Amino acid sequence: MKEPVYIGPHPAAAPRLEELMRQVALGDQDAFASVYEAVAGPVLGVVRSVLRDRAQSEEVAQEVLVEMWRTAARFREDLGSAMNWVLTLAHRRAVDRVRSVEASAARERRAGLLDRTRAYDEVTEQVETRLEQEQVRRCLRTLTERQRESVTLAYYRGLTYREVAELLTLPLGTVKTRLRDGLIRLRDCLGVSV
Secondary structure, eight states: OOOOOOSSSOGGGSOOHHHHHHHHHTTOHHHHHHHHHHHHHHHHHHHHHHHOOHHHHHHHHHHHHHHHHHTGGGOOGGGSOHHHHHHHHHHHHHHHHHHHHHHHHHHHHHHHHHHHSOOHHHHHHHHHHHHHHHHHHHHHTTSOHHHHHHHIIIIISOOOHHHHHHHHTOOHHHHHHHHHHHHHHHHHHHTOOO
């Protein structure tokens, strides 16, 4: 049988990937260059199979190779081959990117929905305000005509007690008494405790 022809050094002379990883863990840049050359293509292939986007795949593949350099000391030969370890890093990083993109898209969708709908608190506040206004109107109808007139001028038109007295041509004390009695009746009708 004929022996195969090798271009470059004989494969038996080249260190195994696992040995190179041990050297990378010690900070050997030449060993890293050899590992990089051996795994860059397969890493990009795994990442592209998950992401299906060329630009993102290249970015994630570079992140994986940098992570491989930083965490080479974590590689344990007794748990599997160096290639499997690196490809596992690649697959996990690609899946993380997919999850991140999906989460970002979901956040944007939720934010878009919130922009199109009124805030719950705003609607509740409007309903409560309308109910309170109706209750005040109902309670105002329980006042005598003179009390209602004095309260309306003082609290809805913003006149002072003296201005109410002048407008109604009544003594100031009489206006104060009507206002006090009217406010007590309103308080009781509205169920407000002092």
